[in-house]
Amino acid sequence: MTTRTAELLMAILMGLLSVGLMWKSTELEIGWIPDRGPGGGAWPFWLSAVMLLCCLVTVYRWWRRATPQSRSEAEFMDRNTRRINFITVGSLVALLGLTHVIGIYFAIFFFLLFYIRFVGRHSWPLTGILSVATPIFLFFFFEALLRILLPKGYSEPLFYPLYRIIY
Numbered sequence: 001m002t003t004r005t006a007e008l009l010m011a012i013l014m015g016l017l018s019v020g021l022m023w024k025s026t027e028l029e030i031g032w033i034p035d036r037g038p039g040g041g042a043w044p045f046w047l048s049a050v051m052l053l054c055c056l057v058t059v060y061r062w063w064r065r066a067t068p069q070s071r072s073e074a075e076f077m078d079r080n081t082r083r084i085n086f087i088t089v090g091s092l093v094a095l096l097g098l099t100h101v102i103g104i105y106f107a108i109f110f111f112l113l114f115y116i117r118f119v120g121r122h123s124w125p126l127t128g129i130l131s132v133a134t135p136i137f138l139f140f141f142f143e144a145l146l147r148i149l150l151p152k153g154y155s156e157p158l159f160y161p162l163y164r165i166i167y
Helices: 003-025 040-066 080-101 104-119 126-145 151-164
Strands: none
Touching: 003 040, 080 104, 080 151, 104 126, 104 151, 126 151
């Protein structure tokens, strides 16, 4: 597949998704509700509408061949790019699968450990710092500040002392 073809297909796919999101958003009020503000579907609807507009602009610019991508007949993804995408998708699937078993915070730790060190080939100190600091930051951001509980799987008992501090 050429870069030109990929650009068109992606614009069409994203445009269709935009229309679907706009349709789904209309299940809630998308207009202004007096004395309350915008309805629950307003932001999703209008953001999807802007996304659809961007897709239409992309298709128009593709048709006019106005961008380097719209003129490119080069291969969209070479062998190395496909390999990296396969590793990335596999890693994200593993992250989602591990979330149900060991919880999101430990799954993120292992994902970052693998991805930063073995895919990104960064140093162990940087890998360690980011792999430990990110789940800790996310825990306090979601659980303490936003009061949104994320799945912890079998690791839930490890968080009980932190719950006593937070709550």
